[in-house]
Amino acid sequence: MTTNKERIKIIKNIYYREALISFNELKVKLIPGQRKLIHNEPIIASNFFLDANGNPFPPNTDNSPKNIYELMKCTESNPIIRSMKSALINMVYSNQNKNTFFIESENGEINLNNATFKSIYSEMITRTNTNKEWETKWLNYLESEENHALDWTTIWKKIHSKINNPHVISAQWEILHLNFWSSFKANECCNLCLEITNNNMHIATECKVLIDTIHELKINEYLTSKTILAFGCDNQLVNFVFYHIRKIIFRLRFKNFQNYQSARNHIFYRCRLSITLDLEERFLWATKTNTRTSFENTFLQQNNFELCQITESNKINLIV
Numbered sequence: 113m114t115t116n117k118e119r120i121k122i123i124k125n126i127y128y129r130e131a132l133i134s135f136n137e138l139k140v141k142l143i144p145g146q147r148k149l150i151h152n153e154p155i156i157a158s159n160f161f162l163d164a165n166g167n168p169f170p171p172n173t174d175n176s177p178k179n180i181y182e183l184m185k186c187t188e189s190n191p192i193i194r195s196m197k198s199a200l201i202n203m204v205y206s207n208q209n210k211n212t213f214f215i216e217s218e219n220g221e222i223n224l225n226n227a228t229f230k231s232i233y234s235e236m237i238t239r240t241n242t243n244k245e246w247e248t249k250w251l252n253y254l255e256s257e258e259n260h261a262l263d264w265t266t267i268w269k270k271i272h273s274k275i276n277n278p279h280v281i282s283a284q285w286e287i288l289h290l291n292f293w294s295s296f297k298a299n300e301c302c303n304l305c306l307e308i309t310n311n312n313m314h315i316a317t318e319c320k321v322l323i324d325t326i327h328e329l330k331i332n333e334y335l336t337s338k339t340i341l342a343f344g345c346d347n348q349l350v351n352f353v354f355y356h357i358r359k360i361i362f363r364l365r366f367k368n369f370q371n372y373q374s375a376r377n378h379i380f381y382r383c384r385l386s387i388t389l390d391l392e393e394r395f396l397w398a399t400k401t402n403t404r405t406s407f408e409n410t411f412l413q414q415n416n417f418e419l420c421q422i423t424e425s426n427k428i429n430l431i432v
């Protein structure tokens with residue numbers, strides 16, 4: 113007998129296959145309302161029909177019943193059937209006229225009967241990332257500075273802050289997952305600084321163009337350690353600039369330049385442009401929606417770091 117998991121793998125359409133894999137991984141559980149409402153529920157490899165030890169019944173090749181109704185009608189008697197019947201007798205019902213479906217998350221149960229799409233989606237994302245091998249890679253990379261686990265909740269919070277636009281966020285996301293193709297993986301020198309690359313982190317934290325650009329945009333004094341260069345500092349506005357720089361450098365990592373100086377100049381220009389366009393777009397929106405004060409509080413300066421001013425003619429003027 114094949115399990116649902118095996119059946120899903122042979123679906124040809126990638127969209128439906130991936131959707132079902134994700135749904136399957138949610139391990140939806142069920143509290144039956146009444147027995148008649150679960151007649152069609154499968155009893156093999158089920159998330160809610162469990163043996164005395166709390167384990168699902170494994171697939172087997174004999175003619176054992178496939179759903180609750182078949183089990184109720186089954187007259188055979190062998191250890192598996194007896195164990196299944198015992199599970200059926202011990203089943204707890206909510207006595208409502210509908211079944212309750214729920215999934216278990218780190219923050220408690222999510223009832224699917226009234227859950228929002230957002231809460232289910234965020235749970236799916238969390239589960240998809242269960243094999244977080246990049247966390248180990250970063251920890252090994254930073255071992256000279258970090259002797260305990262990294263606080264990934266805080267790291268992702270900095271990146272997903274509303275201060276960062278979606279293009280900036282998605283570049284940081286790719287960088288931190290370390291799956292991207294790079295000069296290091298290609299066994300080549302870095303296209304930007306022309307130096308030998310020793311790891312996939314080169315473009316994210318070590319490239320000379322990156323270091324020069326953070327000096328050029330005057331945020332170097334905030335990025336004082338390898339760990340901060342990897343994930344950002346505590347000043348959100350500094351991170352706003354830093355993540356823009358990283359986005360540009362990351363996206364241009366395979367561009368060919370005549371020499372180091374021309375790579376540097378081009379990247380300085382592109383970083384300033386990227387930051388200015390982002391600020392202009394937000395300022396325009398703030399003006400339209402009467403939220404200019406909020407824009408000014410967020411983007412002009414934070415603590416001692418000044419990013420920009422608004423001129424009398426309502427233009428954004430970068431100070432860095």
Ligand SMILES: [Zn+2]
Pocket residue numbers: 302303304305306307314315318319320321
């Ligand atoms: Zn480089």
